[in-house]
Every structure is written in structure tokens, then in C-alpha cells.
Amino acid sequence: MKKKIEELILQAVETLKVDGVLAQEITPNITIDRTRDAQHGDFASNLALMLAKQAKTNPRQLAEKLMAALPEDASIIKVELAGPGFINFFIDPTAQFQVIKQIHDQGREFGLSQVGAGKKVQVExxxxxxxxxxxxxxGRGAAYGSAVADLLEAVGFEVHREYYVNDAGRQMDILATSIWLRYLEECGEVVRFPSNAYRGDYVREIAGDIHKNANNEYRRPAELVLENIPPDEAEGGDKEEHIDALISRAKILLGPSLYQDFFQIGLNNILGDIKIDLSEFGVDYQQWFSERQLMDDGSVAQALERLRDAGHLYQQDGATWFACAKLGDEKDRVVVxxxxxxxxxxxxxxxxxxxxxRGFDLIIDIWGADHHGYIPRVRAALAALGADESKLKVLLVQFASLYRGEEKVSMSTRSGEFVTLRQLRNEVGKDAARFFYVMRRSEQHMDFDLKLATSKSNENPVFYVQYAHARVCSVLRQLDEKGWERNLLLGMDNLTLLTEEHETHLLGTLTRYPEMLERAALQYEPHQLIQYLRELANEFHTYYNAHQFLVEEVSIRNARLNLICAVKQVLANGLGLLNINTPEAM
RNA sequence: GCGCCCGUAGCUCAGCUGGAUAGAGUACAGCCCUCCGAAGGCUGUGGUCGGGGGUUCGAAUCUCUCCGGGCGCACCA
Known part of the structure; x- marks a missing residue:
């Protein structure tokens, strides 16, 4: 409908150009908006306001000329000039009934589109x-990222979901060493646990398992472990130097092979856990990409080689630097x-x-907002490599501050004080958690109140939307209990009986679903879908309270049943996209 | 100090890429189940859109500048 009106206006513009009212070189950017107020019709164009200056007339006069030049169309019953020069379009309400048939015919496919067809996009x-x-x-990154990926898929993109596994580097060494130290404790060795090591209970658990299986195979005397190790922070030393020395000591005392055991067991254990966690959260990946593999297969060396050949690397202070300051970053960075x-x-x-x-048309990186300073250097690298950096889109997700009522919950992986995603799921459930996370714009700082989310009260809006779905199901059950049968065709033939204000509103909202979905996807804004679903649910609940569906009159009854089944379908499609359940009863 | 994000109702947030009288939820005050589920609906109270300039027919939206909050500014990842 929107596109149809745009077509009509374009034709009107062409006509005015021929008449000499508008200059030939004008190529208007025609936008049609849905109106907020029903008095303004269904759609409105502000074109006259935008072109008035160029055409050297006042907006209302231009609007009148545009209206006069507008071709006739059966589905538009009225065109009106309003306000400073808006052109309002009133749509024939019977045209809206089509959407019910469309939803019924397309079912789960309703709303999907092909705007992204033929394009490969990677979402990391x-x-x-x-x-x-x-x-x-x-959790927020997981919910947001998967929602973005699913939305893009819904509008036709070929989507590749990927998780980059940082299975190399110092942090992993700290982990391996942390596990080993906990293991030594299990063995009975007395070693003060470093302040900078991973203190979480999971480290102890992994260490406990190793001890159970391997007994004292990896045991080394505490005196040897601590010999000549620089003091930790608590003793007035530097915590980084302390932990680094312990890592080196672990490697020496255990030897490469045994040390590698701790590294690998730790990695397998935790990564395995992460995979389960995400899968249970409704997040699935096509690929888990290993950083270590990049190092092992020479990709890193090769990339550096390419930078060097292009003249972007230099040596200083014994390190190799990438000259990215010239390419938009604030300073040069060390690469070796x-x-x-x-x-x-x-x-x-x-x-x-x-x-x-790998040939993606679009690469989307979804990062925590604390990584924002990292964007310029990655872009600089792509530019240096002669790549098309417009293919990279970085989306930042702001932090979710946790509250327990008024009190802010501090979080740090290192200290082990944090609420895990799993705990959250166990407390509030997958559906509520996903809904809550995606409800807000990703750039918006979010206050996640555990007390509120965990209280199973109706304050959580996910129940509201699910309840609308369950209510339709309940009506259908009631229909059955009354011994009535639903007559689909009779209902379709009588859609014109749906003339109540509530019904007209619902029809309009249902019609909007596909365009909303496309917008949400192309703007990477799943919260738009949530907003929509809440609105649709609200209109349904209002309708439910205002009118009886299971009435004696079969034609009205079946028409209304077709309408509410269409609502049910769209709710299911939307929630399904977000990986949230649509219960038939709750 | 520099950079990124955010300031909209008491609280949590939308606001369709500059449009017509700024909207939801929640809280608060009332009302609605002999009738398809009251996890619902309806009505009301509540706003100088952080402050101040600018751009124009028109600004919560764009721009500048202050103020406030968050986060970054490693030979860590």
C-alpha cells in the first residue's frame, strides 16, 4: 500500500514536471508516513512542504496541484489537504481485510521478505x-546478536552466526595456571592464591575433577612453585608480575605437555559449558572460530606480512608497530x-x-560498548589491507547494570562475583530473559533489576504478549466445548462485518507487520519487534474486553475468529523469531 | 584531558531516520467478571523532551556549547 502511494505521487510529480510547475532536475525523495492520528487518514505525504521552496510557491498551493495531478486509484477513497501542506490519504477499509486471508495463507511465512536475498552476512x-x-x-549480547541474526534471516539474508573463541593468549594462561594452583590445593600444597588469578568456583571444580582423575600426577612442591616468585599485590608487589612469573613457573615445572593438559582441560570444560548455555538460551552458531587456529596455520603471520608489504609496519623499542594513526586511529598500535x-x-x-x-557481503561484529575504542584500529587495518571497510558494521551493546532492588550488583569475572547467565535463566526463564534483554535499544544503558525480573509478577511484559496468544487458544477451546465448529470460508466471506473500531485498528496493525519487520532487520533493532508485539497484544486484549467473539450469529462469529486467529499467527511469528515460546495456555 | 554512548512522566523506557495535540509500562486514585481466562480492560493524575544558542515553514529528532551519568584511552584480551 505504502509503495502504491509512492508510485502515485511519483506519477503526479512527473505530470507537474511536464506542466512546468516543477523543474525537470528535481528528483524528490518521496516518503510516505503512516499517520498517528486517524483524523489524518491512513498515510500522509509531506512532499509539498519539502518541494515548496524549490518550486517557489507556498506548500498548500503545491499540494493542491499535486493532488490534482494524482492518478485515480480504487483503493484510495479520499485524498485531503491538511495543515501547512500535508497530503493525507484515506484507504478503503475493505482493502485491509485482505491481510487476514494473506496471514492465513502464508501462516508462518507471513511477514518474511526477500530484501536481503542473495546477500551473505556474517554476524559475530x-x-x-x-x-x-x-x-x-x-546475555545481552547473546540475546541481541541472535535476534539481529534471526531478523536478517527473516528478510532474506543468508546468515552465518559465528563465535570467535579467544583460545590463545595470556588470559588463557592465567586460567590454566589458576586451575593448576587450585589443583595443588586439592593435593594439600599450601600456595597463596594470586589476587589476579581466576577465583570463581568453577576453577575449583575443574581442578577437583583433574585431581580425582589424575591424582598427584601434576603435583609439585609448593616451595618449588613459589621459589623466587615476585610478591603479589597483597605483599606490596605487582600482581601482573606475580601471575606472569607463576605462569612461567607452571610451564617449567610441568613441561609443555602436562601444562598443555591444564590449558586444554580448562578450555574444553568452559567452552563446552558456554556452548550448552547458549544453546539452552536459544542461541545457535554455524561456526566456532578458533583464534589459536589462526596463529597455528600462519594466518596471523600472513596478515602481518601483507601489512608489511603495504608499508604499514615499523620497528620501535623492540616491538613491531602498525601505523594506524594515519588511518584514523588515535595512535599506532603494537602487533608484535x-x-x-x-x-x-x-x-x-x-x-x-x-x-x-570468505566472501561475505556484510560483516557484523557485535561488541560490548567497552570495546568501542577498538573500532578505529580494526577499520584502519582493513583500510591498510585494501579491503572494502564499508562491509564491516560494528554494533555496540551497552552494559546492563545489574540491580537487586536498589542495590547495584558489582561484577567481575576475575573475582568470581557475578550472576551467571545460567542463574538468570533458572530464575526468570529463557523467555523472560530474552524478552527483557531485547526490549531496549542496544545503545541504551540498561538497568536489569533482578528483583523485578525474578519476581514472577505480571510486571514482566513477556507474560502480557504470551497471554494474548494463550487467550486466542482459549477462545478456540471454548468454541470446541460449545460444540461449535469453526467455518473458515464463511468467516472469510464475511470479513466485511468487521467494522468495529477495535477491529479496524487490529487490521491496520496486522497489515503493518511486514514493513515493521523489514525496518527492524535493516536497522538492527529487534526492540522494534518487541514494541510491535506489545502493541498488537494490547489491541487484542482491548478488543477481547469490548466484544464477544463466540456469538450466536455464525457469520460474525467466524469473521471474528478469523481475525483473532490472524492475531495469534502474527504473535506466534514474532515471538518465534525471538525464540520465545508461544504457550497455548499459561 | 581526548573519544564513544546516554539524559523524554515519580521509576523503567518507546518516539517510524525533521512533521500535525510528545506516547507505553509501572506507581498512584477510581471503575469493570450471573458473559469467550481479571496474568485482562476502561477513566483520571503526572512533561519548560538536562540547560542555553543556531539551522527552517516546522526540532525530542540536525548543529554548536555547557551541565550531569556510563564506558574506553596497554608491548591485557
Missing amino acids: FVSANPTGPLHVGH RENGQSTYFASDIAYHMNKLD
């Missing part, structure tokens, strides 16, 4: 370091440290190069 999200379980902060190890950034350059090489 969560990608939390496998050094501990996912917490509620990661003085000790010969490449940095995380170097891996990431190789990773993004790899993404581009």
Missing part, C-alpha cells in the same frame, strides 16, 4: 573469553611484542581478513 557475537562462564552481561609474541590485535586483523576472504 558474544565471543566471550573462555575463561569463565557467561554472565548476565554476555618485544618478546616476539603477536598481540590480540594482530590476531584480530588476521581474523577480519579471513572474514573478508
Whole structure:
């Protein structure tokens, strides 16, 4: 409908050009908006206001000329000039009834589109370091990322969901060493646990398992472990130096192979847990991409080579630097440290190069907002490699601050004080958690009140939407209990009986679903879908209270049943897209 | 200090890429089940859209500048 009106206006513009009212070179950007107020019709165009200056007339006069030049169309019953020069369009309400048939025919397909057809898009999200379980902060990235991916798929893109596993680097060494130290405790060795090590209970659990299976195989005397280790922060030393020394000591005392056991067991354990967690949260990936693999197969070295060949690398202070300041970053960055190890950034350059090489038309990285300073350097790297950096889209997800009532909950993976995603799911359930996370714009700082979310009260809006779905199901059950049968065709033939105001509103809202979905997808804004669903549910509940569906009159009854079944279908489609259940009773 | 995000009803947030009288939820005050589920509906109270300039027919939306909050600014990842 929207597009149809745009067509008509375009024709009117062409006519005015021929008449000389408008200059030939004008190519108007025609936008049709849905009106907020029914008095203004169904759609409105502000074109006359926009072109008045160029046409050197006042907007109302131009609008009148446009209206006069507008071709006739059967589905438009009235065109009106309003306000400073808006052109309002009134749609024949009977045209709206079509949507019920359409929803019925298309079922689960209703609302899907093909605007993204033929385009491959990669969405990388969560990608939390496998050094501990996912917490509620990661949950937002997971819910948002998967919703964005699912929306893009719904509008026709070929979507590849990926998790980048940081299974290399110092953080993983700290983890391996943390596990080993806990293991030594299990063995009875007395070693003060470093302040900078991972303190979470899961570390102890993993260590306990290793001890159970391997007994004292990895045991080394505490004196040897601590010999000449610089003091920890608590003793007035530097915590980083302390932990680094312990890592080196672990590698020496255990030897590469045994040390690797801790590394690998830790990784497998935690990554395995993350995979289960995400899967249960309704988040599935096509690929888990290993950072270590990039290092092992030479991709990192190759990427650096390419940068070097292009003249973007230089040596200074024993390290290798990438000259990204010239390419938009605020300063140059180290890619190979003085000790010969490449940095995380170097891996990431190789990773993004790899993404581009895989032929995606669009690469979407979803990061926590604390990584925003990282964007310019990645873009600089792509530019340096001669890649089309417009293919990269970075979406930032702001932090979710946790509250328990008034009290803010502090979180740190290192300290082990955090609420895990799993705990959250167990408390509020997958549906509420997903809904809550995606309800807000991603750039919006979010206050996640555990007390509120965990209180199973009706304050949680997910129940409201699910209840609308369950209510339709309930009506259908009541129909059955009364011994009546639904007559689909009779209902379709009598859709014109749906003339109540509530019914007209619902029809309009249902019609809007496909365009809303497309917008939400192309703008990466799943919260628009949530808003829509809440609105649809609200209109349904209002309708429900105002009118009886199961009336004696069969023609009206079946027409209304067709309408509410269409509502049920759209609710199911929308919630289904968000991986939220649609209960038939609750 | 520099950079990114955010300031809209008491609280949590929408606001369709500059449009017509700024909207929901919640809280508060009332009302609605002999009738398809009251996890619902209806009515009301509640706003100088953080402050101030600017751009124009028109600004919550764009721009500048202050103020306030969050987060970054490593040879960590």
C-alpha cells in the first residue's frame, strides 16, 4: 500500500514536471508516513512542504496541484489537504481485510521478505573469553546478536552466526595456571592464591575433577612453585608480575605437555559449558572460530606480512608497530611484542581478513560498548589491507547494570562475583530473559533489576504478549466445548462485518507487520519487534474486553475468529523469531 | 584531558531516520467478571523532551556549547 502511494505521487510529480510547475532536475525523495492520528487518514505525504521552496510557491498551493495531478486509484477513497501542506490519504477499509486471508495463507511465512536475498552476512557475537562462564552481561549480547541474526534471516539474508573463541593468549594462561594452583590445593600444597588469578568456583571444580582423575600426577612442591616468585599485590608487589612469573613457573615445572593438559582441560570444560548455555538460551552458531587456529596455520603471520608489504609496519623499542594513526586511529598500535609474541590485535586483523576472504557481503561484529575504542584500529587495518571497510558494521551493546532492588550488583569475572547467565535463566526463564534483554535499544544503558525480573509478577511484559496468544487458544477451546465448529470460508466471506473500531485498528496493525519487520532487520533493532508485539497484544486484549467473539450469529462469529486467529499467527511469528515460546495456555 | 554512548512522566523506557495535540509500562486514585481466562480492560493524575544558542515553514529528532551519568584511552584480551 505504502509503495502504491509512492508510485502515485511519483506519477503526479512527473505530470507537474511536464506542466512546468516543477523543474525537470528535481528528483524528490518521496516518503510516505503512516499517520498517528486517524483524523489524518491512513498515510500522509509531506512532499509539498519539502518541494515548496524549490518550486517557489507556498506548500498548500503545491499540494493542491499535486493532488490534482494524482492518478485515480480504487483503493484510495479520499485524498485531503491538511495543515501547512500535508497530503493525507484515506484507504478503503475493505482493502485491509485482505491481510487476514494473506496471514492465513502464508501462516508462518507471513511477514518474511526477500530484501536481503542473495546477500551473505556474517554476524559475530558474544565471543566471550573462555575463561569463565557467561554472565548476565554476555546475555545481552547473546540475546541481541541472535535476534539481529534471526531478523536478517527473516528478510532474506543468508546468515552465518559465528563465535570467535579467544583460545590463545595470556588470559588463557592465567586460567590454566589458576586451575593448576587450585589443583595443588586439592593435593594439600599450601600456595597463596594470586589476587589476579581466576577465583570463581568453577576453577575449583575443574581442578577437583583433574585431581580425582589424575591424582598427584601434576603435583609439585609448593616451595618449588613459589621459589623466587615476585610478591603479589597483597605483599606490596605487582600482581601482573606475580601471575606472569607463576605462569612461567607452571610451564617449567610441568613441561609443555602436562601444562598443555591444564590449558586444554580448562578450555574444553568452559567452552563446552558456554556452548550448552547458549544453546539452552536459544542461541545457535554455524561456526566456532578458533583464534589459536589462526596463529597455528600462519594466518596471523600472513596478515602481518601483507601489512608489511603495504608499508604499514615499523620497528620501535623492540616491538613491531602498525601505523594506524594515519588511518584514523588515535595512535599506532603494537602487533608484535618485544618478546616476539603477536598481540590480540594482530590476531584480530588476521581474523577480519579471513572474514573478508570468505566472501561475505556484510560483516557484523557485535561488541560490548567497552570495546568501542577498538573500532578505529580494526577499520584502519582493513583500510591498510585494501579491503572494502564499508562491509564491516560494528554494533555496540551497552552494559546492563545489574540491580537487586536498589542495590547495584558489582561484577567481575576475575573475582568470581557475578550472576551467571545460567542463574538468570533458572530464575526468570529463557523467555523472560530474552524478552527483557531485547526490549531496549542496544545503545541504551540498561538497568536489569533482578528483583523485578525474578519476581514472577505480571510486571514482566513477556507474560502480557504470551497471554494474548494463550487467550486466542482459549477462545478456540471454548468454541470446541460449545460444540461449535469453526467455518473458515464463511468467516472469510464475511470479513466485511468487521467494522468495529477495535477491529479496524487490529487490521491496520496486522497489515503493518511486514514493513515493521523489514525496518527492524535493516536497522538492527529487534526492540522494534518487541514494541510491535506489545502493541498488537494490547489491541487484542482491548478488543477481547469490548466484544464477544463466540456469538450466536455464525457469520460474525467466524469473521471474528478469523481475525483473532490472524492475531495469534502474527504473535506466534514474532515471538518465534525471538525464540520465545508461544504457550497455548499459561 | 581526548573519544564513544546516554539524559523524554515519580521509576523503567518507546518516539517510524525533521512533521500535525510528545506516547507505553509501572506507581498512584477510581471503575469493570450471573458473559469467550481479571496474568485482562476502561477513566483520571503526572512533561519548560538536562540547560542555553543556531539551522527552517516546522526540532525530542540536525548543529554548536555547557551541565550531569556510563564506558574506553596497554608491548591485557
